[in-house]
Amino acid sequence: MTEQTAPKSPVTTEQFIEEIKEQLKYNQGVTVEQATDADIYVASSLAVRRHLMDSWTTTQKDTVEGNTKAVGYLSAEFLMGKQLRNALLNLGMLSEFDDAVKALGHDPQLVVDAEYEPGLGNGGLGRLAACFIDSLASLGVPAFGYGIQYKYGIFKQEFDAEGKQVERPDYWLANEEPWGHIDYNRSQKVSFGGSVVEEDGKKVWKPAWSVRAVPVDYMVPGYASGRVNTLRLWSAKSYDEFDLLTFNKSEYLDAVKPQVEAENISKILYPEDSTPQGKRLRLEQQYFFVAASLHDAIRVFYPGQDKPDLTTFPNKITFQLNDTHPVIGIPELMRILIDEYGYDWNTAWDITTKTFNYTCHTLLPEALEVWPVDLISELLPRHMQIINEINDHFLEELKGLTRDKERINRMRIVTEGDYPQVRMAYLATAGGSHVNGVAELHSQLLKDVTLRDFSDLFPKKFTNVTNGVTPRRFIRLANPRLSALITEGLGTDKWLSDLELLQGLAPLANDDEFVKKFAEVKHANKVAFANFAKDRYGFDANPDTMFNTMVKRLHEYKRQSLKILALIARYAAIKNGTINADDVLPRTVFFGAKAAPGYYMAKLTIQLINNVARVVNNDPDVKGKLAVHFPANYNVRLAQHLIPATELDEQISQAGKEASGTGNMKFALNGALTVGTLDGANVEIRERVGAENFFLFGMTVDEVDALYEEGYNPAKYYEADPRLKMAIDMISNGTFSDGDRNTYAPLVADWLTKDYFMTLADFTSYADIQYQIEDLYRNPMEWNRKAILNVANTGFFSSDRSMEDYLERIWHTGPLA
Template identity: 55%
Template sequence: MNPNTPPVAAPEITVESFTRAFLRELNFGQGVDLDRASANDKYLALSRAVRHYLTTRWLETLRNQYRDQAKVVAYLSAEFLLGPQLENALLASKLDEVARESLANLGLDLDEIRAVEVEPGLGNGGLGRLAACFIDSLATLNVPSIGYGIRYEYGIFKQTFVDGKQVETPDNWLRLGSPWEIPHPENAVEVTFGGRTEAVEGADGARRWIPDWRVTALPYNYMVPGYHNGRVNTLRLWSAKATHEFDLQIFNAGDYAEAVRARTFAENISKVLYPEDSTPQGKELRLQQQYFFVAASLRDFLENVLPDGYDLTKLPDRITWQLNDTHPVIAVPELMRLLIDEKGWTWDDAWAVTQKCFAYTCHTLLPEALEVWSVDLLGRLLPRHLEIIYRINEEFLEVVREAYPGDELRVRRMSIVAEQPERAIRMAHLATVAGFKVNGVAELHSQLLAEKVLHDFAELWPEKFTNVTNGVTPRRFVRMANPGLSGLITEAIGDGWVTDLSQLSRLEPLAEDPEFRRRFREVKGANKRRLAEVLAARDGLEIAGDAMVDAMVKRLHEYKRQSLKLLHIVSMYEGVKSGRTPLESITPRTFVFGAKAAPGYVRAKETIALINAVGRTINEDASLEGRLKVVFPPNYNVTLAEVLIPAADLSEQISLAGKEASGTGNMKFALNGALTIGTDDGANVEIRQLVGDDNFFLFGMTEPEAADLQAKGYDPGAYYESDPELKAALDLLASGAFTGGDKGGAVASLFASLTERDRFMALADFRSYVDAQATVEEAYQDHEEWSRKAILNVARTGFFSSDRSIQDYLDRIWRAEPVTQNH
């Protein structure tokens, strides 16, 4: 890039110029007149017009970045769950009002056009959404950074229900065109796979890798605008293309069909996101995806971001590669390979630099979620990397042996190479050995990481371990999702909170102001009516506009315990039906579920079917007079979250203590004025500490209590026998009352799992959960007091901004400086 290119002037922001820009895109970009334009035409034209306004800033950011050569944070993540882009771009570029007015002048409605957007679902859940919040905050905090990931052609599957059972269909999100991406074929790089290695004479550690197949990684750039600060960072997502070699083969080999098959094979790499949240499957294609995007990203940084001839011994001054879980950890041996085999460095020099370039974020505590690659597979796909990992391990184990002479048991525990049940590479160990920092995602999680999952490593290198509690972007999840509340807050304390969420604490005195509480309730009420409208239009679901909204939205997983929520609902229902609970005593409540199950996760799918079955029975039971309602809109995604969360009164965060690493939905709900009913798990612990015990409904075992019970031997039958309400609820479920008399299938299977061998001990927490729910009922009766608590939740949870998380990463891990844009 020529740094002397004169900057392009930013287009003027006026209603007239915006209208012209929009019409130009409609006429010349889409080739249609306004009267003939489809909704999608308008959406694409509007998006491109907005994009143009941001592009000037983008080019400027890139130019400054090149000039300043500042340290860059590269966030390597297999998932970025971005959510809809248009509104965020409008907000960041201050175009929201202008666009609305200019469209209105043309007789168009901005919200109608926005509704056309299909969100890029390039992530599974919390981990992918966290990456999206982080790049938003990095841009807003003026940190030079790049997100690197995969441009999956199909994102997370679309969920539908057929007879209440989950059915997955492909998410063809690119079908109608994606106005937010710009392909850069000139920056394509090749990534190779397979083959063998051979010796290179006289080299220290170097080997030659003779791969046997290759693909082209084609980058697509996405803009990541900071909020009102003139910075636009880049998210670079890679798409796999067959190389020209494949085309030549078509002619040379004469086997046309085989050549086309090979093309398809290569392009499969970025075809689809693996829909597993928390439980990675050791599939070959997944390892291909991981190496594909990581190899392309490292090469891109070294060749396109660094200036020609950059002295790579200074690499740690220019970059931190943040590893979002173990998915990109193959980057470690890849950097070693580049330095040793391609640049001719010695092993020791390469290792010295590599160790300073990577930091690792762990997102889990579940042993089954820790990624492991069989040596057989890794050696077949990446033979050179396997050799490098072996040598890293050898040298590492020497360090261990030196620190703990004679402790071979420890050596085996810590080894990067597992021997049982098959020889395999433990990616979390590799990341911990190579990373200069390892962090968990909430206080409790980081503590348990150091005490349990990575205990030996924390003992050896205590200074390596740190915590960065997760956060969420206040732009998307408050400012955009909840315009009513945002207006109320801004009126009270000004709009500085959007980029400094700690200012929400200034709302605290207003919790005591009856007028403010009234207006707060008014906003909540309007948000509920908006939710009711969306659910009616989207799914034909009907909910009351004024009932308590009790929401449990997150991936379906046993450890999150949707089944415990279900038992509570069944128990309430059973109470009314058996006459134990007078109907009039029940506060009208709408239970809202949102959850996708991994397609191969049978128990999770059975739970979905049962929730739908119970919901149907309750919703159709006229004797309840509509006081209880259960809705499960299919295909919960970011778009729906933005409507649901602002409408919620109660946030369900009920995982078994010690299992949920952090949670981020919990933060979004609290910030939007829902009270939490939750266990002492993940970031719930910090939420409760901040909002105070009076404003949080705590229940269940603590982590040490749960660990204790597990160790002593958990006997669910004892709970079933000794708690008549629990027994009645379980028996009602087992009787087939919700499943048309069917006592087998999902009913029998869930019953057995809860009463015989539940790893997540739902029955042990049932009593305390149901009691806490009774407290909720009581508290909700007192509207004034409930609003007070809800406002205090908002005022006291400013800590959970992802801006704060990013500042913590900067202080504790990256040591990179923000670079101010002159705008």
């Protein structure tokens, strides 16, 4: 990326004040005196949007008229986070906004707080999509994000009196939402069900019902690039024409049912993360947004043409399939080409395979989506025919490549047997040009394990692109103090568009003055977080203790249980005097995690963490030594507050299970040290920051495999380490459940008999490395030197670099001229 200095504001403060006033008057119809913080938020957002409008329209025009292939990022989730300050940053208007709002008698922070965070994603996958479209716009690459405008985003998490997770609906559209532009004039019809008939020797799909997909457009402003791309999220509306035939039979409710149900399609985000649910509505959602997006792209790139030459389609746009969720797009494009535009099979297949690429985001084979043939046949009968045909052609192709029948059988896209299924990852691999994993280790394991047969026969399809995060949101907006120090240290702010420049900080790790300033920044961030936490959640966090954080979805493979077991062991040791009180390094541990509502073990773990927090925080014996906080409803906003204040970050998944992780990157870039396993992108982070600046523990992938082979017996580890035994016994004997021995029995039984993710086997090395961590922390200069080296050496993990890798290895396109 060409380095950019910060953009210059298009307005003066005085002009911006006038613009806000105008919006208040003509949009909201309130006077300056009447305006609430929320009014000022809406008015200033609308005013900011106007400044993006010119660039947005020119970018769209150039995208269509230029000769640069565009990128279509198809994703069921975009976890955008708040929009206003991001837009202000990218326009260079942050200080003009602050000054204008103050002049109007409001607190800028409260105005920004009035924005409701859109939670249209579960976790890493959705946030990655948001980082990617930010980077594409910043690089000036023409791109569309395509997804769903769910009416209800990821549930709001609360905890009840017993510490259990309670889910509340996230009705984010209940308030005025100034960023999305609903465009009824560019809607698409998406159909479902019915049957396929033969007419003149051609297959004709006669769907049973249709829904209107209406685009809601969000501008995606690039940082200092002058480009504004589009995030097009589809909302389902019913057609008001309804089935008169049924109506005439006076079955009114039956007649309107499809209309009512149509709007359900975009109503709610599925709250499962990396565990597909296989529900009918979910397949409807997937097809809904993908079909609308493909037709939209044809509309955009062949305006007004009845018979466009779609053999040029792959030169106009390349579609990235973000995990298996949009893979139904492959048979849909085949159907469009064959049934709607009359292409023959081979031409259609050629266009389709050139158009799509697939990113896999998981390593758990059970997490790859499969759809029952029966369900697809019922909902999308024509697509099921096409998938079967793809499967037949593919098996033929395989016969030309190998004589290994077993292997060919393993690679079937449509499985055999009484309950045949469609494996979406296989369909994506067969139907696209490239397949990539999201970190080096992950891509390697995809080739060696998950998609091994495919990589053996189609080695050239496979590549890696390591994930990244946007430095605009996760450093500049989240951590203004560190950003200012980086700019001071480097003598330029160009690092925001060329993050590798951070390397220039490495020599400053030996400059005591700089190290002290860095330490001051971290401390100020801790104080700021403590104030925020007090204000928002009501707890006291002592900024003079080590801030140690584990935030991510709650999943057994991520092993929050390892952290909680070690924490209990530490608590017991302080309390029983096994460790001398003076030797205890004071620590404050923060958790943040949502569990899928139906994931029993994950929810029980949440309850355990909350109750450990309750017991520990109320025990005078450990006061000042150990505290545990679990703020509810971890989201992008909380991440932006907590990450800059963290000193020690936990990335402790079982090796071979976390595809990449992106939190790990955000923490390192904000100067936290990582305690972690050799998993996902941790491996690359450690390589870059240096082994001496990373706390490594636990088994490697090979060791994990060997232990499975040998026969894993978790009870052995329980017996062997008295710290672990103590921790588990305390849970069993009711220490964290008011004496009740049953509350956590399912967790304990699982650990002692199954422990699928080998938490117990890694306990000892995890507990032991804490001594090393604490020794280092006692030497603040050394700790902070290492923290600076983490910042300096992780510029690689910018999502700008990820995008450049995709452009070079997969998409073969670049910025607009």
